[in-house]
Amino acid sequence: xxxxxxxxxxxxxxxxxxxxxxxxxxxxxxxxxxxxxxxxxxxxxxxxxxxxxxxxxxxxxxxxxxxxxxxxxxxxxxxxxxxxxxxxxxxxxxxxxxxxxxxxxxxxxxxxxxxxxxxxxxxxxxxxxxxxxxxxxxxxxxxxxxxxxxxxxxxxxxxxxxxxxxxxxxxxxxxxxxxxxxxxxxxxxxxxxxxxxxxxxxxxxxxxxxxxxxxxxxxxxxxxxxxxxxxxxxxxxxxxxxxxxxxxxxxxxxxxxxxxxxxxxxxxxxxxxxxxxxxxxxxxxxxxxxxxxxxxxxxxxxxxxxxxxxxxxxxxxxx
Numbered sequence: 312x313x314x315x316x317x318x319x320x321x322x323x324x325x326x327x328x329x330x331x332x333x334x335x336x337x338x339x340x341x342x343x344x345x346x347x348x349x350x351x352x353x354x355x356x357x358x359x360x361x362x363x364x365x366x367x368x369x370x371x372x373x374x375x376x377x378x379x380x381x382x383x384x385x386x387x388x389x390x391x392x393x394x395x396x397x398x399x400x401x402x403x404x405x406x407x408x409x410x411x412x413x414x415x416x417x418x419x420x421x422x423x424x425x426x427x428x429x430x431x432x433x434x435x436x437x438x439x440x441x442x443x444x445x446x447x448x449x450x451x452x453x454x455x456x457x458x459x460x461x462x463x464x465x466x467x468x469x470x471x472x473x474x475x476x477x478x479x480x481x482x483x484x485x486x487x488x489x490x491x492x493x494x495x496x497x498x499x500x501x502x503x504x505x506x507x508x509x510x511x512x513x514x515x516x517x518x519x520x521x522x523x524x525x526x527x528x529x530x531x532x533x534x535x536x537x538x539x540x541x542x543x544x545x546x547x548x549x550x551x552x553x554x555x556x557x558x559x560x561x562x563x564x565x566x567x568x569x570x571x572x573x574x575x576x577x578x579x580x581x582x583x584x585x586x587x588x589x590x591x592x593x594x595x596x597x598x599x600x601x602x603x604x605x606x607x608x609x610x611x612x613x614x615x616x617x618x619x620x621x622x623x624x625x626x627x628x629x630x
Contacts, residue, residue, distance in 0.1 A: 316585055317343035319370060319396075321363045321387055322378035323352065325465025326401060329430075329567075329574035330376050331355070336575060339582040344370040363387050367394045374424075374585045377401065380469040381477050385410040388425070392417050397424040399581045402486040404598030406477045408606050411599040424584045427598030429490040431543075431559060433576035434569060440545060440557040441494060448550040452495050452530040454488045455545075456480075457538035460517075463567075471515050479516030480534040481508055481608060486601035492523060492530045495547060498600065501525040506608035507615065521608045 318340050320330055324347075334340040344358045346366045351359035360366040367375075367390060377387050377400040384405045391398045392414065404427045405411040418425035431437060460470060460480070469475040476483055493501065505522040517537045523530040544558045563569040 315339055315341040316373040316582055317341055317370070319344045319346065319366050319372035319375040320378065321346040321366065321375055321391075322380075322401075323347040323349065324378060324380075324467045325463070326378050327376075329570045330378065330578065332571060333574040333578040337578060337582070340578060343372045364390055367391060367396060372396060374399065374581065376428075380467070380475050381483065382406050382469075382475040385414065388414050389417060392421055392423050392425065395421065395423055397426075397581075397585045399426045399428055399577070400598070401428050402430075402490075402598065403427075403477065403482065403602055403605070404486075405602065406482075408599065408602040411602045415596060415599050424581075424587075425598075426581055426584055427486075427601070428577055429487060429597065429601075430570065430573040430577050431487050431491055432494055433573045433580075434557075434559045435572060436557040436559050436561055437491065437494070437545070440547065440555060443555055444495070444547065444549065449495050449528055449547055450550050450552075451528065451548045452492055453533070453546040454491050454530065455533045455542055456484045456488045457533065457535040457540075457542040459538055459540070460536035462541075471513065473514045473516075476515070477605075478508075478609065479510065479519075480536040481516050481519040481521070482605060484534050484536075485519070485521070485532070485605045485608065486598070488532045488534060489521075489523075489601045489604045490597060491545060492532065493597065493600065495545075496523075496525045496528045496530060498525070501604070503604060503607040503611055504529075505615075506611040508609065508612040519608070519612070521604075523604070 318334050320327055323345060334342055342357045344366050345355055346360040346363045348361050374397040375391050377398055379387055381403060384400055388398050388400050405414060464470055501523055504524045507520045508516045509518040510516045519534040521532040543560055547555045560569055
């Protein structure tokens with residue numbers, strides 16, 4: 312590239328500072344425009360739009376980051392892909408697997424790059440874990456994604472609205488956790504073997520436990536939005552019975568301190584994807600696969616709830 316890629320950031324919520332900082336630090340990107348329904352921010356030296364379609368039409372960026380609430384992913388990503396603009400969308404790819412499939416098909420037909428932002432795969436501890444494992448087969452994996460969601464909202468109350476979020480901790484954190492499992496266990500036969508979901512009175516799932524299987528390998532994903540503090544880690548047992556661990560928060564001081572380096576690496580990969588103009592929607596299929604696993608987990612949790620004693624059942628209510 313003889314010039315930086317011109318980036319549009321659509322959605323200036325809690326996660327946008329990491330994208331903006333990563334773009335500012337990278338010589339491969341320059342911020343071309345931002346979009347949000349809220350008033351323009353004086354600290355951002357870029358045109359501000361309130362409608363993403365206007366940004367796409369007037370600025371014609373080289374690529375966009377989509378960081379709007381989950382329920383709006385389909386519309387915004389679809390409009391960008393139809394305009395021929397590469398997309399990096401925050402996980403989950405869309406609200407449902409059907410919506411995700413629509414976006415993957417559109418990106419593939421239009422030959423426009425589409426990438427789901429699984430930022431945890433770029434975590435230094437995760438990368439080190441993968442290097443330590445090498446080509447040794449994995450017997451089991453445990454992924455814990457535990458936090459008190461109210462401490463992470465950043466003013467974004469849509470996380471606690473099941474209709475806009477897609478459910479709760481399983482819909483929003485599940486894709487990241489499932490993607491970590493998919494980095495460790497071959498995905499060809501990966502399926503949901505069991506699931507339990509616990510919701511609050513508003514219908515938001517606050518805890519979930521999902522068991523996955525792929526041949527002789529298994530995985531356990533533990534999600535919690537009511538945890539006192541924050542814990543996000545992996546434990547891997549190899550076929551030779553040795554155990555390896557990775558704490559994705561270790562070594563990063565400050566609230567959400569690990570995200571800065573993760574989003575730098577994520578945007579670097581997105582730049583490579585945009586520069587190559589790959590014919591296939593690299594990264595999107597992972598986003599779709601995560602949605603499929605989320606939906607399978609909700610379905611199994613619902614089946615479990617239907618067979619439970621109504622006096623004690625607290626799992627698997629409809630999404």
